[in-house]
Amino acid sequence: MTIKKLITVRGSLIAAALALLGSAFFVLPASAQAFDDCPAGQLCLYSASGGGGTQRAFSVEDDGTRYDASWDDATLSAKNNTPYWACVYVDTDFGGLLQTIKPGNSDEYGDDPRFAGKISSHKLVPSRAHCFTGYERCPDNRVCTFTEAAGRGRMTVHMPMTDPATKNYGNAYGAEVAPVSVWNRTARHVCFYPTEKFTGTWTDPAAPATTYGAYVVLKGDSTTVPAPFAGTFRSHELVNGTSECQ
Template sequence: MIRSSLGRLAIAGLAAVLLAACLVWSQAGPAQAAYNDCPPKTFCLYTEAGGQGQMVPLAPKDGPVLDYGTVESLKDRTFLSFRNNTTSWTCLYDDPAYGGTDTQAVLPGHTGGDLAKGTDGQPKVTVASHKFAPSKSLCRTGFDRCEAGRICIFQGPSGRGAGGVASQTEVLPDGVLGNRDYGVTWDDKLVSVANRSHKVACFYRDPGYSGTWQAGSVAYRAFVVLPGEETTLPTDYQRSVSSHKLADAEGKC
């Protein structure tokens, strides 16, 4: 009787262990399956944490998306997690056109995770635009949007935010494209500049290449950006530019 009771206890214990193992396996199964639907060479965003919910694939070959509000599969959605199946850094931005205060750079090959959260427990980046970059440092700049031969102006630092890459441009006599008087769209909004032309870009406080900036007892007529330079304007010059022209030399500004 004693042997029989011990035998039954041993069998019962073994059954309990097997049941517990099955429960662990069944609970781990869905978690292990998370992020597995992300295709190769693709960055995937998910509408729920942990790689759950609806998945939207984004491929480097398709280029950046400057405004999620213009893409049917992306607009009106809040994304909470991601997987990076690419060999590039993926740069996520809080506002369209690489704008906003917060960004998140996701390293190549990241197997999946939730978006970084702020002190309120919500994602710090609501993801309104993205691009792919060869390094993490390039996630902080948007100057790469500026094409050769253009003077590009931006409403955010380091070439981020809304850009004047293709707005209010005219062809100057030598074929260079550049803005003149900014008008309502750009007046007092410029924060950073990229000069991809072979001319000197001269920026002015007032329309018609006029006005001055005052620094103590010294008045400065123009803020100059040389060919090939890209810069964020000093604080005193930011959001106070109304026109610019191109010149053959700095002394002609």
């Protein structure tokens, strides 16, 4: 009788252990279940970790340069359910620090103070390399200037006009922040100057005896402005040949 009872108890324990083992293989983590609500072809941003909280879904056609006040700086996790790379940024206009998300992957930001509740823009792109540039926003036949390197940050699209005093065909910037990068998508070359009067020269701090005239961006070219020109542009003009620069 004692032996039979012992066998029965052992059998019950083994059955219970097998039941627990089986459940371990079939119960999905809560975070995986939460991210499952992201529709195909969408980048989903969530207001809580693990795909929880409120969800906002974006397609590749949606404008991700900035969010409305109810969603700005609200993201704590994300799911990229698209065939594209997703890029998320802490500033509007694809500016500031960034994170990339592979197609099909999810990401968490709640434990990273650099990104937690700070994401303000995103885009979906063909490759990871596209996350590090924003030049593609510039429309054809325009000069575009940007507040960050590689065409990132706030973009200004310049509509050239003839200055009534100097007769230069271009734009003066007034109080606008000096460009950090430029794309010249026009059929003319662009001459940049350190004054609003389409004139001026630069001195190289490393070689004070060396001065430079206009900084030229050839037609079709883009660039991040190098020293000693960085942060100093106050005007530009469009010319047919570089010899026309002041």
